[in-house]
Amino acid sequence: MVTIIKKEKLLKYLVSPAVIYSILAGVLPVIYAFRNSLFNINIRYPMRTLKMIGFDNYINIIQTSRFQAALKNSLLFSVEGTLGALILGFAIALYLYYYVRPYPLVLTFLSTLLVVPVLAGKVTNAYMWKLLYNPVLGIINHIIRGLGFGTVEFLSNSNLAMHSIVFTDIWQWSGFIALFLYAGLASLPEEFFEEARVIGASFFQTMRYVIIPNLKGLFLAVFLLKFMISLRSFGLIKVMTGGGPGVSTETVDMYLTWLAVEGRGALSRASAGAIIMLVITIIVFTLIIKMYQGQKEGGK
Amino acid sequence: MSILEAKDITTTFEKGKVVANDNVNLNIEDGEFFVLLGPSGCGKSTFLRSVAGLETPDSGVMKLKGEDILDKEPAERDVAMMFQKVTLYPNMNVYDNIAFPLKIKGVDKDTIEKEVNKVLDFTQIPEKKHSNVNNLSGGEAQRAMIARVLVQDPQLFLLDEPFSSLDHQLRVHMRKEILKIHKKTGVTILFVTHNQEEAMRLGERIGIMNNGKVEQVGTPKEILKEPKNKFVAQFIGHPQINFIEGEMNTKEDKMYLQIDSKNYGPLEKSEMKEIPESKEITLGIRPEKLKIEKGKVEGENKFISEIDLVEDTGTDVYINFNFGDASLQAEVPETEEWEMGEEITFSFEKRDLILFDESGDRIK
Secondary structure (H helix, E strand, O other): OHHHHHHHHHHHHHHHHHHHHHHHHHHHHHHHHHHHHOEOOOOOOOOOOOOEOOOHHHHHHHHOHHHHHHHHHHHHHHHHHHHHHHHHHHHHHHHHHHHHOOOHHHHHHHHHHHHHHHHHOHHHHHHHHHHHHOOOOOHHHHHHHHOOOOOOOOOOOOOOHHHHHHHHHHHHHHHHHHHHHHHHHHHOOHHHHHHHHHHOOOHHHHHHHHHHHHOHHHHHHHHHHHHHHHOOOHHHHHHHOOOOOOOOOOOHHHHHHHHHHHOOOOHHHHHHHHHHHHHHHHHHHHHHHHHHHHHHHOOO | OEEEEEEEEEEEEOOOOEEEEEEEEEEEEOOOEEEEEOOOOOOHHHHHHHHHOOOOOOEEEEEEOOEEOOOOOHHHOOEEEEOOOOOOOOOOEHHHHHHHHHHHOOOOHHHHHHHHHHHHHHOOOHHHOOOEHHHOOHHHHHHHHHHHHHOOOOOEEEEEOOOOOOOHHHHHHHHHHHHHHHHHHOOEEEEEEOOHHHHHHHOOEEEEEEOOEEEEEEOHHHHHHOOOEHHHHHHOOOOOOEEEEEEEEEEOOEEEEEEOOEEEEEEEHHHOOOOOOOOEEEEEEOHHHOEEEEOOOOOOOOEEEEEEEEEEOOOOEEEEEEEOOEEEEEEEOOOOOOOOOOEEEEEOOHHHOEEEOOOOEEEO
């Protein structure tokens, strides 16, 4: 008995540095940002008298059309990029499962290739794709012109720019996601697939009724992970378009950076914007998880 | 009439390095309960999977009700399969699992409900209709899988060692259930197992496989009494058959078996359906056919030995003893006391002998 208690205490001591770090690095900055958002701090006027203005910053920023546009872009980028990477990732995972799995060496080789875009990092990928999209030097336009079409302004057309950046993001992440989903497919008993074959289910029926429902938890986890990553799109968009043309590809993190540091110096207002973004993220995540848990308890 | 005809089925893996099925020929009659029995790795599951369409043989012909099926997809073959693992889908409840094959085929909801309820009643789990499959007991899960097969109304019901992961009690219970289902529905069943007791209890006919080949096909009685070769004799029967190596000697019209420098016989040449060419023979005698007397009893065709080990299972008693190079086992009455080191005399009837030539084939 004494030994068990001692072990528990030891575990607490060993885990506590990680807990302390999480609190310091995660929770404290949020509390500090929230505190700042209630004041009138502007880094351009450091000598200004500190005054508590309550939720005025929140009201102001919500009413700002540029913030609204940035929020829309963030959500568009995150949802489109996440869904796109999930769908393409699943297609790659299925290909690996059905056609490559019998050849372990080929599987290892392809798995390594699939991870390279993520390992390269968003800045490297951003520069590469910026060049690929280039209207004069880019190979994509070279092929388009060769097919008899005109040049496409992927990054300077405000209607196309965001989608072009999303495509780069999908390209970067779908391989990585494919490996997660492949592991999920491989964890299912082979008999699930065989039973469906003997019963007479087509490929799509097997996916719809058997495979996807049994991998729901994994899909959810991957969706949330990728969504979270997408909200931190600063590096990719900054390099590819800088938020332009105009502010058509500006996301919330880019806008807040400009607001707090590059442009206006309105640190408190930017903090309010960041807290709003945090709250939206928590709400979205909670809703999705609740939805999943509700379905799980339904007995299906 | 044969519902399944398999001719010269050969299946190999790893570019021919592994021969799973080697010219397998099998016919299964309509309404028959046929068991394919053999040790692990003998190719019985590969054959079953070939019938289902999950494996493609390299060569051969396979017909289901007269129609070639080898180039048909599993769904087109009108067979249903039950796997060793529980393959009820955890994302569906019991009703939806059973309804799934009909839903896939586009059957209307009312018909699905009627058919599913029918098989639920038949397999005696109607109260589990809306249960989560993870909450089913082992037996209930097996019955739900059987229900899912029955609802498909197949020509041929394929079972791939479905009870091998169950505990003994449940296994015995499920055997009775499957026999009842067979009797009630008359469905043709191809059942694969490595358990010879299961095969003997269930099969109307048994096909014994070894190293990809079919060694023998017959009723349980035929296989037990007239095994084609040593492998079959050894695989069937509990406890395992005893083998004694010996030599065949001929004197005038009579034949004698020389075992451990003593002669057993005579065997009239007219008693033998065939005369073996070789001198070396193996005598096979089942443990329950050995006659054991206590002490040293002199007489013709009697042999002396000493008890090496006594095994008392509670219901049966077996003694182990050596004779020459052979280690033998005999069933003895439990009403008597048997001790290690005790001298015994054993003998056997001619009619209980099974003789094998030097290649291992039975001498008829």
